[in-house]
Amino acid sequence: MALFSKKYKFYKQLDYMDCGPTCLRMIAAYYGEEYSLDYLRANSYITKNGVSLLGLSEAAEKIGFKTLSAKLTYEQLTQQIPLPCVLHWNQEHYVVLYGVEKKNLFRPVERLVIADPGHNLVRVERDVFEKCWVSSADKKGIALLIEPTPEFYRMGEEAPTVKSGFGFLVGYLRPYKRYFVQLILGMLLASLISMCFPFLTQSLVDFGVSRKNMNFIYLILLSQLLLFLGGIAVDLIRNWILLHISTRISISIISNFLIKLMKLPINFFESKNVGDITQRINDHKRIESFLTGSTLSTLFSIINLFVFSFVLSIYNTKLLVVFALGSALSIFWISIFLKRRKNIDYNRFQRARENQNSLFEIITGMQEIKLYNSQKARRWEWERIQAKLFKVNIKSLALEQYQGIGASFFTQLKNIVISYLAAKLVIEQQITLGVMLSISYIVGQMNSPLDQIILFIKNVQDAKISLDRLNEIHSKPEEETSEDLIGYNENKWPREPENSSDALYLSHELFTKSIRRNTGDGITISNLSFRYGSPKSPLVLKNISMHIPKGKVTAIVGASGSGKTTLLKLLLKFYPPAEGQILVDEVNLQDISAQLWRNNVGTVMQDGFVFSDSIARNIAVDGERINEERLYEAVRIANMHEFIAKLPLGFTTRIGNSGSGLSGGQKQRLFIARAVYKDAKYLFFDEATSALDANNEKVIMENLNQFYKGRTVVVIAHRLSTVKNADQIIVMKDGEIVEEGHHSELTKSRGYYFELVKNQLELGAA
Structure with missing residues (x-):
């Protein structure tokens, strides 16, 4: 079978970590069924680190394949295994092996047909193949063997449709139909003007030069000049229209992209590298160039090619x-x-x-x-x-x-x-000499469009990849729909919920009333379990049940990896629970809008971010007018006033490059000030003081203990000084709660909590 037979399907991966799902998509297409990359990505449980062979196998079996992972020698792979299959490539990548081209009279070396989703469909020689696939330790490589079952063909009929990237673009072009008609008319007019030049050249030679008629020569030259100026005028108008369209489309694409991006759930960002997202932002430039440069210039070249072909056919x-x-x-x-x-x-x-x-x-x-x-x-x-x-x-x-x-x-x-x-x-x-010169002009004009058309074919492929990347983002489900945001207008609250939207509104109303009146029972977690990724992945949180009383400080402690931060992310509604529920003031957290909930929560995370902006704007990040009284109070509580006073521009000093130049402790004080400035009723702190020195921590903790009054606080920490004054301490181990109580009770019982903090207790005693 030829290398570029239609049997050998090839798709390019859209993201850096998409190689596994893209390989699976190619094999499904090889057997005649089309699946969207987004569908395969979701079912292989891709993360920021890519997809495991197990996840890829589960996704393949979900669409009706039979799979088997194996470690094979080169001979076993090329002689005994049904192809195509997926190979683990360079210990970090996946490719599809389609076939083996044996040595023969015309082919001195054995070659293998590889579809690398990060590059292209290629043939590689055996030595290159073994270097990329075979492990040097045991001379074997990892392969995922994939074969279709009857279920595969049945499920293919129900497969999610693959949306065209160019279909996504139509929505942006539709408002500018009138301008595109004007552009095409301008191109036709410019082509007609160009078509006149061969005839004028012929007339100049045959009727002007040959007959020595200077008046006719002047007339022809004047005509050429006027046509040339007319062509320039048409080009100027066309370029202005083009600039208008390209700018509007470019702004619309990137603006809608950012709007959509900000509506996506946090787990989307945790499954993407920063480069994958910035690549999509860069893609709109490629699309703009394709629309307004490559496409229209190629269309103009094609029109010119047909026009001059017609003129040449008239001559000969x-x-x-x-x-x-x-x-x-x-x-x-x-x-x-x-x-x-x-x-x-x-x-x-x-x-x-x-x-x-x-x-x-x-x-x-x-x-x-x-x-x-x-x-x-x-x-x-x-x-x-x-x-x-x-x-x-x-x-x-x-x-x-x-x-x-x-x-x-x-x-x-x-x-x-x-x-x-x-x-x-x-x-x-x-023919006359004038016709010959005209023919030379025509041939010169026809050569350029051919080169442009060849280049255009490559640009179409690049633009399609960019459009597919953008389209993939727009097809993602949002964190919350418009229905989830119902509940802000109190005048519309019905006495009895008439439908699901009204029921959702009622949940919002109950929650906002409890916030406003500072009533309610706090946060109750019942039988909560959670896992990342595949349903076969191990549970990170196992049957958690606890109560976080309103207006009190609850500390959560445990060794690294015990599930503390994961629990906090569920409390912030970053992920839905796998099992169980979280009630906030007797309202299910899943029934509260994420936007409404987070508006009432002040948070310090371990990996907080510093924006390239002023100190003041890094504390008041909501974009609204800064409340100076709250700003100064937040700075006082976070013990930042001396640090800010030493800066050349004080509060207006810009911090660039994600806070480079700030120490870990200075960043943490900034994050604490940010959470305090929000003045929220709920505070969640995850290792908020871990990078502070003892003196700063003492001052800040004293200030925070005053600020905590009347607020519901959850503190995750390892330091004894941070948690010992909490109203209750929850102790976690391997995703489970193993102890809870006050500091004095837990130390007296000498259980797991005592083991965690005994070194700090001894240090304190010393």
Whole structure:
């Protein structure tokens, strides 16, 4: 089977960690069924670190495949295993193995057909394949064997439809139909103006120069000048329309993207790398360029090609046939090298990745390199990579030269043959000298559109990938719908809920009343369980039941990995529980809008973020006018006044680059001030003072203890000084509550809590 047979499906991954689901999508398409990447991604339980082989296997079995993961030798893989299958590549990636091309008279080495979702469909030689797949320890590689069952074909009929990226774009283009009509009319007018030039050139030579008629020459030259100025005017108007459309579409795409992005649940961001999200923001530039530059210029080139082909056919049909044959040979020559270019580009991609990793390790690991005097070894390693990269670049350059020289040869040969035939026709008096010059002009105008069309095909593929990436975000379910936000207008509250929306409103009303009147019972957690990812993943929280009394301080302690932060994320409604429920003032948290709930919660997380803005705006992050009284009070409680007073511009001093230049303790004080400024009824602190020195912690804790009065507070901490004064302490171990009570009770019982804090108790006694 040929390498680029229709059987060999290829899709490019949209995100850095999408390789596994994309491989599964290719294999499903190979067997005749189309699945959306988003559907496969959801069922493989992808995270920020990618997808496991188990997750990939579960997703495959969910759509009707039979799977088996195995560790195989090269011979077992190529001789005994049904293909296609998924391979674990370079210990960090997934690819599809489609087939093996054995050695023969015309193929001196064995090659393997690989679909790498991060690059392309390529053929690799055995030595390159083994280096990327086989482990050096046991000479085996990991493969996921996949075969369809009858269930696969039955389920394929119910598969979620794959939305076209270009369909997503139509909605942005529709409001500008009138402008696009004007653009197309402008292109047609510009093409008609261009069409006049060959006839004017012919008339200039045949009727002006030949008959020595200067008045006619002046008339023709004036006509050319006027047409040229007319063409410039049309281009100016067209460019202004284009600028207007492109700016409006660009702003709409990126604005709607950011609106949608901010409505997505937090688990979306925890499954994406920052680069994946910023790539989507950069994609709108590519789409803008495609719409307003590449597409319209190619459309103009196609119109010109047809117009000048028509004019050339008027002069001589044989010359048009010669042009078409020469152009076909040139395009065929270029297409021959496209397959080889893919393979060379793949090798260059691999070497470039090694080069980037090597440089990154040198720069980030400079301290260790100097400590162990390994400068020379690291430099030699980088130079070896450069030598390999140089060899690949030489091959690429040679291929480009062959491709370019061949294409130029056929183009020039075509031009020479046309010139010869035109000259012969002049000598035979079948055409005039003016017609010959016009033909030369026409051929020159027809050569450029062909190059543009070839480039346009590649731009279409790139634009489709960008559109698919943006479309994937817009198809994601939002954290809460418009119905979830019902409940802010008290005048619309019905006495009895008539439907689900009214019931949701009633939940909001009960919650807001409890906040306003400071009534209610606090937070009650009943039989709460939770796991990340797959339903087969282990539980992180196991049957948690506890009560957080209103207006009191509850501390949660436990070793790292015991589930404390996960519990806090569920309290913040970042994730829904797998089992059980959370009641806030007797209202189910799932029935309260996330926006409404978080508006009443002040939070300090372990991984809080510092914005590139002033100190004041980093404390008052809601974007509204700053309340100076609350700002100064927040700064006092967080013990920041001396630190801010030393800054050159005080509160207006800008903090750049995610807070670089601030110590860990200064950042934590900033986060505490941010939570205090919010003046919320609920406070959740996760290791809020872990980076503070003893003096700062003492002052801040004294201030916070006063601020806590009348507020419901949950504190997660390891430090005894932070938790010992809490009204109750919850002790967690391996996702379960093992103890609860006051500090004095728990230390007297000498249980798990005592083991956690005994070193600090001894230190305090000393």
